[in-house]
Amino acid sequence: MSIVSRGFRGRRQPGAGLIPPGQYIVDGFPVLSAGPTPFTPLEEWDFTIVDETGAVAARWTWDEFRELPAEAPTVDIHCVTKWSKLGTRWEGVSVDTLLDGIETSAEFVIAFADGDYTTNLPLADMRDGQAWVVYGFDGEELEPEHGGPARLLVPHLYFWKSAKWVRGLRLSDDDEPGFWESLGYHNYADPWREQRYWGD
Amino acid sequence: MLWLVATVAETIAETARTTTLRLDVPVWPGHRAGQHVDVRLTAEDGYQAQRSYSIASPPGADRLELTVVRIDDGDVSPYLTTVAEVGDQFEVRGPVGGWFVWDGDDTTPVLLVGGGSGVVPLMAMMRHHTRTGSTAAMQLVYSARTLDDVIYRDELTTLADGGHRAVTLTLTREASPQWTGHCGRVDTDLLDEVGWPPPVRPRCYVCGPTPFVEAVSLALVGLGHEAARVKTERFGPTGA
Numbered sequence: 200m201s202i203v204s205r206g207f208r209g210r211r212q213p214g215a216g217l218i219p220p221g222q223y224i225v226d227g228f229p230v231l232s233a234g235p236t237p238f239t240p241l242e243e244w245d246f247t248i249v250d251e252t253g254a255v256a257a258r259w260t261w262d263e264f265r266e267l268p269a270e271a272p273t274v275d276i277h278c279v280t281k282w283s284k285l286g287t288r289w290e291g292v293s294v295d296t297l298l299d300g301i302e303t304s305a306e307f308v309i310a311f312a313d314g315d316y317t318t319n320l321p322l323a324d325m326r327d328g329q330a331w332v333v334y335g336f337d338g339e340e341l342e343p344e345h346g347g348p349a350r351l352l353v354p355h356l357y358f359w360k361s362a363k364w365v366r367g368l369r370l371s372d373d374d375e376p377g378f379w380e381s382l383g384y385h386n387y388a389d390p391w392r393e394q395r396y397w398g399d
Numbered sequence: 400m401l402w403l404v405a406t407v408a409e410t411i412a413e414t415a416r417t418t419t420l421r422l423d424v425p426v427w428p429g430h431r432a433g434q435h436v437d438v439r440l441t442a443e444d445g446y447q448a449q450r451s452y453s454i455a456s457p458p459g460a461d462r463l464e465l466t467v468v469r470i471d472d473g474d475v476s477p478y479l480t481t482v483a484e485v486g487d488q489f490e491v492r493g494p495v496g497g498w499f500v501w502d503g504d505d506t507t508p509v510l511l512v513g514g515g516s517g518v519v520p521l522m523a524m525m526r527h528h529t530r531t532g533s534t535a536a537m538q539l540v541y542s543a544r545t546l547d548d549v550i551y552r553d554e555l556t557t558l559a560d561g562g563h564r565a566v567t568l569t570l571t572r573e574a575s576p577q578w579t580g581h582c583g584r585v586d587t588d589l590l591d592e593v594g595w596p597p598p599v600r601p602r603c604y605v606c607g608p609t610p611f612v613e614a615v616s617l618a619l620v621g622l623g624h625e626a627a628r629v630k631t632e633r634f635g636p637t638g639a
Binding site: 221229379383 | 400402404437439440441442443446447448449450451472473474478482483487488489490495496497498499609612613616617619620626627629630631633
């Protein structure tokens with residue numbers, strides 16, 4: 200049982216029932232990242248899928264990537280630093296589309312990004328319409344500080360799993376903790392179970 | 400990670416909007432300079448609100464110290480800065496974050512760049528440097544709006560010892576003619592003037608609001624500092 204803080208009443212947002220425990224709703228779009236924003240020229244940008252043998256299973260240049268069938272998911276996002284943003288509108292390519300035709304028995308994915316960032320997820324969490332690589336936000340090109348030219352979007356997990364500046368997916372038989380997952384943050388990160396940190 | 404009961408032992412008004420809370424947390428596991436904690440408040444009817452705050456006290460200090468800026472329409476900061484008194488209790492859990500930390504276990508020069516309340520985790524590093532007698536050269540570049548907005552003003556004067564620790568203050572909106580120090584934002588010119596040249600390969604820590612962190616970290620990379628040596632921590636406008 201939590202202790203009561205004398206004199207605390209709280210601001211109490213409407214819609215609080217729509218968000219996971221411990222979160223609050225923001226209208227803006229806060230930025231969180233561990234280092235400087237990288238700027239990769241589009242002519243040097245590519246997106247690669249590496250299979251569990253280390254072989255390149257697929258690769259797209261920026262122009263090729265933009266020709267892939269696009270989707271426009273509208274989703275709620277939840278950052279481990281407590282903010283949630285409802286009804287965010289994105290444009291990009293479903294990971295189902297990217298994985299189409301790739302034979303794999305891997306159970307895990309390590310997403311890798313510019314700035315040496317990585318994050319790990321079960322492959323099952325990236326299939327069946329649960330994950331996208333997005334390049335548009337709210338009808339505009341995705342801003343660099345929010346992960347442009349393209350970022351991962353896996354809205355059912357805390358938002359650090361949605362790697363900014365993503366450049367590819369590495370399929371793996373083994374689960375390998377990524378950047379924040381090695382620094383005290385939860386390996387799976389389900390916001391509805393409030394899996395913020397190791398041991399949660 | 401478990402929630403721990405924190406009892407307010409002392410409150411210090413730092414600026415008009417900023418308060419430091421010194422907390423007794425009986426089973427605090429210890430922390431590294433630069434880490435933060437989650438704070439949870441519970442109302443009588445069970446309503447709860449959580450926020451994260453940087454730790455201002457150095458590792459090993461007697462009390463856990465948080466410095467909190469009041470966000471007027473916030474849920475947690477108005478309570479912490481204007482309601483909480485000595486003896487009041489709430490919950491904390493942590494420490495959290497293993498990236499934006501300085502342990503002081505070598506003598507690599509350190510460049511700390513803070514904007515507004517972004518100075519708080521950097522202050523934990525300055526205090527840790529002082530407490531451990533580190534001989535690493537540590538330089539703090541701190542941007543505030545006016546002199547009255549400078550958090551830890553007196554202590555910063557003491558910490559800048561003319562030797563291993565230096566502090567450069569720049570004020571973006573100070574109108575007083577008495578202020579003869581740096582004016583304006585932290586930019587490439589200021590970092591070039593007071594920071595170390597990139598060949599020294601300092602560890603860089605940048606903390607503040609997003610536009611500040613974007614500008615400073617890009618200026619550092621532009622000056623030739625390796626991106627991998629520039630660690631950032633951002634406080635959003637909604638860090639209530």
